[in-house]
Amino acid sequence: MTSTSAVDEIVKSEYEHGFTTEIVSDTFPPGLNEDVVRAISARKGEPTFMTEWRLKAYRHWLTMTEPEWAAVHYPKIDFQSISYFSAPKRSEDAPKSLDEIDPILLETYQKLGIPLEEQKVLAGIAVDAVFDSVSVATTFRKSLAEAGVIFCSISEAVHDYSDLIKQHLGSVVPHTDNYYACLNAAVFSDGTFVYVPKGVRCPMELSTYFRINARNTGQFERTLIIAEEGAYVSYLEGCTAPQRDENQLHAAVVELIVMADAEIKYSTVQNWYPGDAQGKGGIYNFVTKRGDCRGDRAKISWTQVETGSAITWKYPSCLLRGEGAIGEFYSVAVTKGCQQADTGTKMIHIGKNTRSTIVSKGISAGKGQQTYRGLVRIGQRAEGARNHTQCDSLLIGDQCSANTVPYIEVKHPSANMEHEATTSKISDDQLFYCRSRGLTEEDAVSMIVNGFCKEVFNELPMEFAVEAQKLLSISLEGAVG
């Protein structure tokens, strides 16, 4: 968790695998070519199969073009101006104290009630003291190991569980899937690997927060979670506190594999830097998330609260192959200032009697632009498939916009589809009603917005839900009036 320990780890891993590298500096010079891909792989001490895997992806990426169909606008990205590998910062480069940190960021930390020591870590300050959470993490790992659950970084998994990686990595999101997923396959920096064996219910909610070396995984994160038959795991990603990040482009890939009677619950709270008032400097978040329900009655539940990033391009999806498989998508997305989001889900019904539920709550304020884009496809063999979609948009102010773009493809006559969509504004009546009961305008807005999002917050693990509510209130401060 501390930058020193992260650096130690890198140093240690280099020593362990005994390789040397020609590149001396911590950060590669900008640019991308086969040598860079090889160098990343070498730097991480990867086995040959992994290097080849990356190269194959890179070569395919060269043949692809950047997608432009999403309803987001940004200057063209120069992929040759990006550095594709950066070791965790050394402590001497990091800010020395909270005095050097953007006061607005600190204000947010205080509002969220984050302890001082944690604020320092989030702000990227070198901390010498050993954290409680480090020891907590160690304890957690022990009880996970007892249950047979593997929870480690994807780099570790490439070494220690190469059979699982060979078998599953890229099996849900192949490198040919889309431009950003392909780029990720070529250059992914690190990420998380979770394996829950047959019949095991993971004894705790897993969170990257508890993984010591999860920080600084960089801009191309890769996550793979496998739940064997009858297994269950709940995974929390992200953090309500805005994290300082030097990288503008983020292109992550998340793959979930769920066997028969197994369930993965994947919750995300994303609060990356949205840019300044003009929208400058914010994070571009182009993510591919997909889960594959391979067995009968397999279940995937995506829950996301997205309040950060300048641009979000994200469609967590479910492939419902097994008979009676279930896919769920619960989403709250907030766009304010100059933020743009094109987000939604894909529910691909392949097996018989598969069911899916989509609840999407979009909130736009300021000049925020938001598009819900969702695909529900009922295949030829998906007899008795059912989908319920509910898309609600809430507008605050008169300069924001919200669009809903549902794609529905039904190829079986027995399918049962429901689609509800609403767009509403926080009405003056509602505000006046709350205020006449003694609540300030800001409290009123926050209360109405949280009420609007309730169905989604109900799906979040308890502590996360409380934090998400707080986060939402802070995000929308000053949005009205």
Next chain:
Amino acid sequence: MLVVNGLRANVGEKEILKGLNFTVAAGEIHAIMGPNGSGKSTLAHVLSGREGYTVTAGTATFNGQNLLTLEPEQRAQLGLFLAFQYPVELPGVNNTYFLKAALNSIRKSRGEAELDAVSFLRLIKEKLKILHLDDSLLKRAVNAGFSGGEKKRNEIFQMALLEPKLAILDETDSGLDIDALRVVADGVNALRSSERSMIVVTHYQRLLDYIQPDYVHVLAKGQIIRSGGKELALELEEKGYGWIDAEGQAA
């Protein structure tokens, strides 16, 4: 407690209130009656601080404070309460949570300690008992999917909980059948005290059979054209608003 003096107010260019004068002392109940469009609801809204009205002249002071420059929440914090003619739905906002936030916001503004969940729940149970309400409405979202009667009862429940010094009931009787009307009136009567004043705005005399006012004012075309005791309401019921109109025009 409330002194209204020469109050004039516009909606857009149109003058709705044309110079109102009346005084409500502590513990008094005043009924404001009048035909549709006479300015009854406008008066309720202007006093509680709703946007969309421009006060062009006159004053309204509440316990010595100028009401008209205050935000709606500040008026509520001083002890003013408006029971809405059309209570607003807040989907997803739990009624108990809403009331706790409202009460604590008011307590905070007065420098009182905020109530914790346990003491709040105790208070809420006590108030339900006084009003003979069951606790099912506590678990629901504020007014969402409530029947007309439930909404009005919820307003009175909020009033009981927030313990205002001055409550304005804006056509609380509208849309209620006789049974619901009695429940609401019983609630209001249970909250009568020598400390608490009320302004009951109504179109019909009916409500005043259950809530006995100390004074009745008749509003027509933005002016109080007649004030009197509770017998004025009965006279009005008998003769209709036409009688007042005719008298008003004659005058």
